[in-house]
Amino acid sequence: MLMIKNRFFKFSFAIGVVIALFFIVTLGMAQLKTHINTHALDNLTAINKKVRDALHRQIDSNVVTITQIIEGRETRTLLMDALNPAEMTAKQRFDLRKVLAKNVFSQHYKGFFLIGKNRKILVSMKQRDMGMQVPELAQEAIERLEQGEQSALTHPFVYVGQISMWILKAITDEHGKSMGYFALELGNAHRFSVTTLSAGISYASGETYLVNDQGWMLSESRLKAGLISAGLLKTGDATTLNIQVLDPGINLLNQPIAISRTGQQPFTYAVEQVTSTHQPGWNTDGYRDYRGALVLGVWQWDKYLNAAIISEIDQGEAMQLYVYVRNVLLILLFFVLAGTLAAMMAYSRLRIRSEREANRHKNLLLESTAEAIYGIDMDGYCTFVNRSFLNMLGYEESEVVGKHIHQLIHYAYPDGDDYPVEACSIYRAHRERTRVHRTDESFWRKDGTLIMVECWSQPLFEGDDAIGSVVTFLDITEQRKNEIEREQMEKQLQHSQRLESLGVLAGGIAHDFNNLLTAILGNASLVESNILKDPLKAKERAAKIILSAEKAGVLCKQMLAYSGKGQFILKPINLSSIVEEMTHLLEVSIDKAVIIKYHLTSQLPLIMVDEAQMQQVIMNLVTNANEAIDGKSGVISLTTGVMNAEAPYLATCYADHIQAGRFIYVEVCDTGCGMDKETVQKIFDPFFTTKVTGRGLGMSAVLGIVRGHQGALKVYLEPGRGTTFKFLLPVDESEYGLNMPTEQETGVEQFSGGTVLVVDDEETVREVACMMLEEMGFDTITACNGEEGLSMYKKHQHSILFVLTDLTMPRMSGKELFTELKNINPECRVILSSGYNSTEAIQQFSGKGLAGFVQKPFTPQALSEEVKKMLGEQP
Amino acid sequence: MRSIHFFWILLSAMIFTMPQARAETITVSGSTTVKKYMQLVADAYMQTHPDVHFSINGGGSTSGFGQLIDRRVDIGMMSRNLTVEEQQTLGDVQHVAVAVDAVVPVVSHEVQQSGVSQITPSMLADIYRGKITNWKQVGGADRQILLVDKEMHRGTRHVFAQYVLGSPTAAVSPEAITLESNDDVVNIVSGSDQAIAYVSFSYVNALVYGLDLQIEGKLVAATVENIRSGAYPISRKLYVLLPNDASAQVQAFVRFILSVKGQRLVERAGYLPIQ
Known part of the structure; x- marks a missing residue:
């Protein structure tokens, strides 16, 4: 769910960025367009103004010239004379012409006209002009002069087939009275076009031109080619007075069709504006010019010229930069978009692919497991199953996914009773978001059969939220069946074994008793027959009967011992003492070449045992050991001690269910021939024997007796090297108080607790010391050598009150340990114990702060004395 | 965000590297006879080279020579041969005949x-x-x-x-x-x-x-x-003066004058093409 949210978020973010980008770019472009427009506008305005100023200057220079001519010394007289009503001679006229021509033509004018007050031409370059009425526009100009203007410029007009422009000035007498007029015909160099086609040009398509009130061009167009191709102009013709600046409605440059210029078209926007308002203006949105092309324009009406000055530039050219930038940006944007899209698609495809891969992998794993796996959502509905599930329970995927699992496969107990979902352990674990492992559940297959399963359920988390559980199970029906079968078989085997051994036992007993009875019966009959004849013989025989009977009694006792049901007379006994007392007896019953070695712990706790039975056990074990050695030379070792036995150890012993704890042990070790595993199984069976002689009851008796004392028996095998039998008898802690027979009545001190570290390489010694210390009220921890002791100390430093350590130990002697402990903690209290006498031992530690010393073997009193001394009489 | 920066950088780069609408102006002066033709050929040249502008003035052959020598103009126009003195001061300039008049x-x-x-x-x-x-x-x-x-x-x-x-x-x-x-x-x-x-x-x-x-x-x-x-005796060649170190654009223009197109314009101007 989160993944989808993420993806959506990222997608919308990307879209947002693109939109923002587009928006920014559009904004930027709009800015650019405005900027360009403004730039074009500024340019056009400047040009427009420049042209106007240039034109004014042009006119002014013309005025200057005409003034010069009129008032020039040389010319003025001539002109004044010419204005005289009296006729001029041809010569006079010629001279006038010559003089004026010098001025006029050299300054690039095309001619002059001397005009009388009657508005008729008095003199010009041509004879034929004389007496002619001046052209209409010149008349208007004269009107203006008479109204007080200093000079008057006509608009271009056609004169004798040519386009002409006149500038006129009045010739006044010394009183300022006008006597006539002088006109100069402007040559090309003085006409508007000269200026408009130079100063009025900008860029490739920018031009300035003049129009009159009627929209007729008063100057030459720079863009004649367009007009010619549009059919509006003939090649070689001038545009002045030839072109009316109208809006053709379409772009003639694109579709040149001959349009009749009947004046039906409206003025161009610029002309319309300027002729109607006589106000300066501009347009940067674009309007059609006389070619029909879209232009930007600036215009003004010049009163002086009585004409409009219009400056235009093709919008296309002005916008060139803008269009270029826009196109490039659009292309870029497109690529960015495309790139982003491609990247996104690739990414999502990658994601999908990797997800699919992961899914595939996951599915592969799921499908390949032998275990059945299914997932459930928070409400217990199935979210997925694997193939093993379907195979095990015989469903199709569609029948399972989406269904409530418990209702489907776990709805009843094996006996058919309803199994409510709330009681289901899987369900409970699922609700509580814990794991569970059950081996006692059963699932129902589709066909209604039951399978026993071992199942595990694990909650599924996404982040901190539980979203369901995953349940795995195995069909253990076969397993169970096998187990049951095996159990049954074992029982049967045991049963048959028991029957067999019972048989053997019964047979043995019968056999032995039979023999004895035979002896008894035989002897009894001899007595009967000899009692009167030979009483002495009869007495012998009778004695033999008694003997046999006694033997039978012994046999019975052994039987009883084996059965463990004999009567025990329990007394508190120190086993080591028993062994010691039997020494002689044992020596006698073994072969000469066999030696017995004794490793007896004298201070064994007393235990409640039957003395005779203990003796029997020991005897049997030694005898057995002796027989194992089988006449060769060998060693039998007898060891007693105290040990702590844990459950795992006890599990390896022959024992009934007994608790772990403290045990006295007696160990009988031989260097005989040893046994193999099969023999071991059988040695405790009655009447089993590998010996030639013997009944085979000894070991079974031993086991029986040990068991009867809630003890345990362990056998260590080393085939070819020897055998060890070790039997354990439990120590009842509560009886400890009875156990030390040699202790003094002063008893031991009770201390108020603390932990003591006991370090000794001999287990028995450790155990005994621990027991003593515990009796004193301490807790103990042990170590079997100096190294271990050091590490134990480091671990429990804070709780250790003092250390009791042996002197001679492997891996780190007591002395070394002492040094190390003092290094760690100079305040550390160490009591040393050693077999050596005190002075010798302590000598090594003089001045080093040894807290105390006890000589081994030590009594609890001795130890407690030493402790008391060390702690400074602190109980 | 980085892409937006990129855009602005690109935009500014483009604006700054855009070919500026700055035109080269070729200045020509001298004989008015040649000027008539020069104006025509200049107009024609501008059709194909809109970024080139011309400034064509008269002043006469002698003036044209003088201005060109002083490098005050790019091209000089002359409607006569060089005088002896002019030949001496010509320097690294070509006296190119462009038409017959x-x-x-x-x-x-x-x-x-x-x-x-x-x-x-x-x-x-x-x-x-x-x-x-x-x-x-x-x-x-x-x-x-x-x-x-x-x-x-x-x-x-x-x-x-x-x-x-x-x-x-x-x-x-x-x-x-x-x-x-x-x-x-x-x-x-x-x-x-x-x-x-x-x-x-x-x-x-x-x-x-x-x-x-x-x-x-x-x-x-x-x-x-x-x-x-040659039957008509009063004839002459029309020349342009082209410095050898003239800019590529100027050289190109003179080449245009001498090209077929340029010579066709000579006729249009009323002269005879130089053959």
């Missing part, structure tokens, strides 16, 4: 209408020397001759005076009106009804009448054939 004596239409349509060189000389002052003296109406001369340093005068008066710097009648350019000359001749002048062959238009030369009894009109064949 003739100088034609012209009169106002009224003069021709009154009967003067041809002239002998000697008559021409007499008129210019001031010996003949009335049209009736050469078969025309009783009108005084309005004599028009060109400035001394003009190439057109150079050529005309050479042939008619025997020396390029020969003096003419003080009565003559001295004008500078062919345009002005055309203006006066067409504006007057009694003028005589001489102009470049290309300036002869409907406004003026070109006199045929009567040489040894034969009438030699100023036609293309006669000019080419």
Whole structure:
């Protein structure tokens, strides 16, 4: 769910960025367009103004010239004379012409006209002009002069087939009275076009031109080619007075069709504006010019010229930069978009692919497991199953996914009773978001059969939220069946074994008793027959009967011992003492070449045992050991001690269910021939024997007796090297108080607790010391050598009150340990114990702060004395 | 966000590297005779090179030479050969012939209408020397001759005076009106009804009448054939002065002048192509 949210978020973010980008770019472009427009506008305005100023200057220079001519010394007289009503001679006229021509033509004018007050031409370059009425526009100009203007410029007009422009000035007498007029015909160099086609040009398509009130061009167009191709102009013709600046409605440059210029078209926007308002203006949105092309324009009406000055530039050219930038940006944007899209698609495809891969992998794993796996959502509905599930329970995927699992496969107990979902352990674990492992559940297959399963359920988390559980199970029906079968078989085997051994036992007993009875019966009959004849013989025989009977009694006792049901007379006994007392007896019953070695712990706790039975056990074990050695030379070792036995150890012993704890042990070790595993199984069976002689009851008796004392028996095998039998008898802690027979009545001190570290390489010694210390009220921890002791100390430093350590130990002697402990903690209290006498031992530690010393073997009193001394009489 | 930065950088880069609409201006000055053609060819050149602008001025062949030598203009226009001194000061400049021209004596239409349509060189000389002052003296109406001369340093005068008066710097009648350019000359001749002048062959238009030369009894009109064949004696080449270190654009322009297209324009201008 989160993944989808993420993806959506990222997608919308990307879209947002693109939109923002587009928006920014559009904004930027709009800015650019405005900027360009403004730039074009500024340019056009400047040009427009420049042209106007240039034109004014042009006119002014013309005025200057005409003034010069009129008032020039040389010319003025001539002109004044010419204005005289009296006729001029041809010569006079010629001279006038010559003089004026010098001025006029050299300054690039095309001619002059001397005009009388009657508005008729008095003199010009041509004879034929004389007496002619001046052209209409010149008349208007004269009107203006008479109204007080200093000079008057006509608009271009056609004169004798040519386009002409006149500038006129009045010739006044010394009183300022006008006597006539002088006109100069402007040559090309003085006409508007000269200026408009130079100063009025900008860029490739920018031009300035003049129009009159009627929209007729008063100057030459720079863009004649367009007009010619549009059919509006003939090649070689001038545009002045030839072109009316109208809006053709379409772009003639694109579709040149001959349009009749009947004046039906409206003025161009610029002309319309300027002729109607006589106000300066501009347009940067674009309007059609006389070619029909879209232009930007600036215009003004010049009163002086009585004409409009219009400056235009093709919008296309002005916008060139803008269009270029826009196109490039659009292309870029497109690529960015495309790139982003491609990247996104690739990414999502990658994601999908990797997800699919992961899914595939996951599915592969799921499908390949032998275990059945299914997932459930928070409400217990199935979210997925694997193939093993379907195979095990015989469903199709569609029948399972989406269904409530418990209702489907776990709805009843094996006996058919309803199994409510709330009681289901899987369900409970699922609700509580814990794991569970059950081996006692059963699932129902589709066909209604039951399978026993071992199942595990694990909650599924996404982040901190539980979203369901995953349940795995195995069909253990076969397993169970096998187990049951095996159990049954074992029982049967045991049963048959028991029957067999019972048989053997019964047979043995019968056999032995039979023999004895035979002896008894035989002897009894001899007595009967000899009692009167030979009483002495009869007495012998009778004695033999008694003997046999006694033997039978012994046999019975052994039987009883084996059965463990004999009567025990329990007394508190120190086993080591028993062994010691039997020494002689044992020596006698073994072969000469066999030696017995004794490793007896004298201070064994007393235990409640039957003395005779203990003796029997020991005897049997030694005898057995002796027989194992089988006449060769060998060693039998007898060891007693105290040990702590844990459950795992006890599990390896022959024992009934007994608790772990403290045990006295007696160990009988031989260097005989040893046994193999099969023999071991059988040695405790009655009447089993590998010996030639013997009944085979000894070991079974031993086991029986040990068991009867809630003890345990362990056998260590080393085939070819020897055998060890070790039997354990439990120590009842509560009886400890009875156990030390040699202790003094002063008893031991009770201390108020603390932990003591006991370090000794001999287990028995450790155990005994621990027991003593515990009796004193301490807790103990042990170590079997100096190294271990050091590490134990480091671990429990804070709780250790003092250390009791042996002197001679492997891996780190007591002395070394002492040094190390003092290094760690100079305040550390160490009591040393050693077999050596005190002075010798302590000598090594003089001045080093040894807290105390006890000589081994030590009594609890001795130890407690030493402790008391060390702690400074602190109980 | 990085892409937006990129965009702005790109935009500014583009704006700054955009080809600026700054045009190169080629300045030309000198003979007005050549100027007529130059204007045409410049216009034609601008069609294909909109980023090039021209500034074409007159001033005469001598002025054109001087300006070019001083490198105040890119191209000089001359309608005559170099003088000895000019050849010495030419330096690293080429004197390129671009067209062939003739100088034609012209009169106002009224003069021709009154009967003067041809002239002998000697008559021409007499008129210019001031010996003949009335049209009736050469078969025309009783009108005084309005004599028009060109400035001394003009190439057109150079050529005309050479042939008619025997020396390029020969003096003419003080009565003559001295004008500078062919345009002005055309203006006066067409504006007057009694003028005589001489102009470049290309300036002869409907406004003026070109006199045929009567040489040894034969009438030699100023036609293309006669000019080419040399039958028409008053002819000259038109030149441009091109410095060797001129910019590539200028060189390209001169190449254009000499190209087929450029030479076609020579004809359009009224001259003869240089072949």
